[in-house]
Amino acid sequence: MPELPEVETVRQGLAKWVTGRTIKTVEVHHPRSIRRHVTGDAHFIALLTGRTIADVSRRGKYLWFPLDSGDAIIGHLGMSGQLLMQPAEAEDEKHLRIRFTFTDGGPELRFVDQRTFGGLSVSEGGAELPDEIAHIARDPMDPLFDDELFVARLRAKHTEVKRALLDQTLISGVGNIYADEALWRAQLHGARPTDQLTRPAVRRLLAHVRDVLAEAIVAGGTSFDELYVNVNGESGYFDRSLNAYGREGEPCHRCGTVIRREQFMNRSSFSCPRCQPRPRAIRR
């Protein structure tokens, strides 16, 4: 499940492979994969054919490819998306959704996505920062991320702290896995009310978010199965370093208590019952 570290790994790999190359052809094999491009596949193809990719950028879990036209290709991997570089003669993947070939005849760029939660679209005039993702907050690895603004905005919310970490308009790039990992490190239960956390507690939590993301980037992202592989086709291995996520029934690496699993926001959350006690009844 690609979160910021996995997407950053993909970005770095793609930047080396596609920067400066000119698109020769575009094939859309599944309409759902360009559903965010509301003007349809013919327009999608027309905007991209003959264009040169200038760079590969990222904000949170979104990627975009600025083009020489001033437009940009926006990409989101969703749950199972991959952007793969493949030689033209490589057999089509079962879930190949979009193919780009280049005028230099070199490797193709393929968007492969089993569950089609991800997708590509073209943002007209969006080379600098596409309007379509302007609502996404900066991510904590961004040098312009404003720590104190984040602290203030999180404390002003009337919600639970894990929901806040997953709110991409507050802080981007954090998904279910790294939210659980950061909360474990900060010794906070995800249901703690944001408006009852102290400023220092939120700053500590942010530091843990940053640490866990940075460590995962170094490791090349997390992967639990064959669904996610980076642009070079290799799985990440940060999953060996997880302390909470997916560890139900296993001992906490800090205190030995058995890690629990709870349903939260219709998905699984993992935490240590001793290090991360549930909040008491909500006070007002």
Added chain:
DNA sequence: CGCGCCTCCTGTGTGC
């Protein structure tokens, strides 16, 4: 307008 629930999708695993 803030908050939180629902839905999209498909392959895998599990229980009967």
Added chain:
DNA sequence: TGCACACAGGAGGCGC
């Protein structure tokens, strides 16, 4: 062996 169903979850949309 086969069928039904739970599960994985990012993010937009919508209802309250």
